[in-house]
Amino acid sequence: MSGSSIAIVGGGAGGIFAALAACGMAKRESLPNTVHLFERNPRLGIKILISGGGKCNITHAGPVETMLHEGFPRVLEQRFLRSAMYRYTNDDVLALLARHHLECYTRENGRVFPKSGRAEHVLEVLEKELHSEGVILHTHSRIESTAFVGNECLLTCQGKTFAARALILATGGTSYSKTGTTGDGIHYAAELGHSIVPLRAALAPIYLKQPPTQATIGISFRDAELYVTRTDAPSPAQKILARARGDILLTHRGLSGPAVLGISNEAAKRMESGPISIEVNLLGIAEDALRERLIGEQQARPQQQVSRWLEEMLPNSFVPVVLESANIPKERRWNALTREERQRIGVTLLRYPFGAVSEIPLERGEVTSGGVALDEVDPKTMMSRLRPGLFFAGEMLDLAGEIGGYNLQAAYSTGWIAGEEAVRFLSGSGGLRGHFTGLLA
Numbered sequence: 001m002s003g004s005s006i007a008i009v010g011g012g013a014g015g016i017f018a019a020l021a022a023c024g025m026a027k028r029e030s031l032p033n034t035v036h037l038f039e040r041n042p043r044l045g046i047k048i049l050i051s052g053g054g055k056c057n058i059t060h061a062g063p064v065e066t067m068l069h070e071g072f073p074r075v076l077e078q079r080f081l082r083s084a085m086y087r088y089t090n091d092d093v094l095a096l097l098a099r100h101h102l103e104c105y106t107r108e109n110g111r112v113f114p115k116s117g118r119a120e121h122v123l124e125v126l127e128k129e130l131h132s133e134g135v136i137l138h139t140h141s142r143i144e145s146t147a148f149v150g151n152e153c154l155l156t157c158q159g160k161t162f163a164a165r166a167l168i169l170a171t172g173g174t175s176y177s178k179t180g181t182t183g184d185g186i187h188y189a190a191e192l193g194h195s196i197v198p199l200r201a202a203l204a205p206i207y208l209k210q211p212p213t214q215a216t217i218g219i220s221f222r223d224a225e226l227y228v229t230r231t232d233a234p235s236p237a238q239k240i241l242a243r244a245r246g247d248i249l250l251t252h253r254g255l256s257g258p259a260v261l262g263i264s265n266e267a268a269k270r271m272e273s274g275p276i277s278i279e280v281n282l283l284g285i286a287e288d289a290l291r292e293r294l295i296g297e298q299q300a301r302p303q304q305q306v307s308r309w310l311e312e313m314l315p316n317s318f319v320p321v322v323l324e325s326a327n328i329p330k331e332r333r334w335n336a337l338t339r340e341e342r343q344r345i346g347v348t349l350l351r352y353p354f355g356a357v358s359e360i361p362l363e364r365g366e367v368t369s370g371g372v373a374l375d376e377v378d379p380k381t382m383m384s385r386l387r388p389g390l391f392f393a394g395e396m397l398d399l400a401g402e403i404g405g406y407n408l409q410a411a412y413s414t415g416w417i418a419g420e421e422a423v424r425f426l427s428g429s430g431g432l433r434g435h436f437t438g439l440l441a
């Protein structure tokens with residue numbers, strides 16, 4: 001390794017864009033370009049490769065302001081990201097990809113994917129850019145510690161010490177830890193004095209104490225409504241803690257699908273103060289509308305079995321489950337159905353009890369919520385308010401966007417700002433103008 005001025009730890013979306021921006025900025029300012037990117041894996045960008053089920057939901061289309069509001073649930077996150085997302089936008093990312101002739105398309109819901117449907121192609125473009133910008137790549141290089149001594153940051157890697165004048169930490173969250181994200185950077189940030197907001201699962205499945213039966217695994221409910229409830233709430237009115245609408249999938253351990261992933265962070269938070277359960281409005285329709293439908297069916301098709309109607313409304317393998325839960329005999333016809341039985345079917349459809357939640361696994365979350373506290377980082381520069389020369393990018397910050405390309409965009413935008421501002425910081429402090437500290441040992 002040769003001398004260095006900017007060290008970036010973590011070669012995911014945040015680190016890659018930080019490196020590209022730093023090199024671009026150094027060139028524009030006619031400064032020597034010494035940007036080192038350290039990645040512990042043999043290859044950069046593993047999470048890009050597995051994103052969107054291998055198809056990579058690159059970003060979200062539309063105005064930045066809409067992205068901020070729809071993509072980030074907390075006002076704190078929206079405020080923090082505003083400057084970065086305006087400075088390096090979704091259009092900027094797509095323009096970069098277009099320069100390499102990577103065609104993208106936007107789905108009806110605004111999610112943008114490569115036309116080829118292969119995340120690999122996105123990563124290849126980024127690798128080419130890094131190469132042509134002259135980023136010095138260190139793969140297989142896990143940074144084991146960081147410390148600031150005077151104006152310098154000392155990094156250790158496989159028994160060697162490396163000195164830099166600016167440090168960008170971009171090591172991601174802690175979920176999918178096999179991809180390399182074990183939370184190193186969050187740990188280093190804490191050692192360097194930063195407050196860490198507790199880590200929680202986000203965009204994660206929900207595991208149930210009583211998982212779905214074998215016969216129902218794999219079925220899904222379209223546009224259902226999911227309720228997170230307090231298991232031991234004294235009254236039904238106090239029961240509902242959070243709700244989400246969308247598709248729900250039954251898995252061998254519990255529930256997944258967009259509605260579940262979307263509510264998982266809130267549910268994980270609620271679970272810290274007491275046991276929670278899940279109930280689902282299986283058809284996603286309001287109580288009055290359901291009552292009318294049930295009465296209408298009873299009048300229109302008195303000879304038909306209730307199960308036939310349920311089969312039209314629900315996945316077939318879930319019909320016996322509903323009948324059993326409502327305590328209705330399988331063969332019951334509409335003309336024999338009592339008022340109480342009809343009500344029991346209604347209640348079961350409106351609030352099917354999936355029961356107590358056993359775990360919302362942080363490891364299985366598409367993102368980690370929590371991380372470096374946002375109020376200790378300048379949103380205009382991504383520089384630490386506590387330690388000049390220390391910058392942050394991506395998921396290791398206390399950010400957790402919705403599904404839809406928002407999380408990658410947050411990583412590109414914060415990375416870009418951190419990269420440019422690290423160069424500005426160094427040029428202001430005389431760092432890049434000929435200051436090479438190099439390898440110390």
Ligand SMILES: Cc1cc2nc3c(=O)[nH]c(=O)nc-3n(C[C@H](O)[C@H](O)[C@H](O)COP(=O)(O)OP(=O)(O)OC[C@H]3O[C@@H](n4cnc5c(N)ncnc54)[C@H](O)[C@@H]3O)c2cc1C
Nearest residue numbers: 010012013014040051052057143172180394395405407408
């Ligand atoms: C299954 C899955 C699917 C997803 N799909 C999408 C999607 O389609 N669209 C979307 O917007 N978001 C998606 N996300 C979320 C998105 O991938 C992340 O939010 C984003 O990649 C975060 O980027 P990052 O650079 O902050 O962190 P990461 O991409 O996690 O990169 C951090 C890097 O740091 C490296 N590292 C860690 N510690 C060290 C160390 N000590 N030394 C050196 N290197 C280190 C890691 O190996 C890793 O490569 C998905 C996530 C998952 C898990």
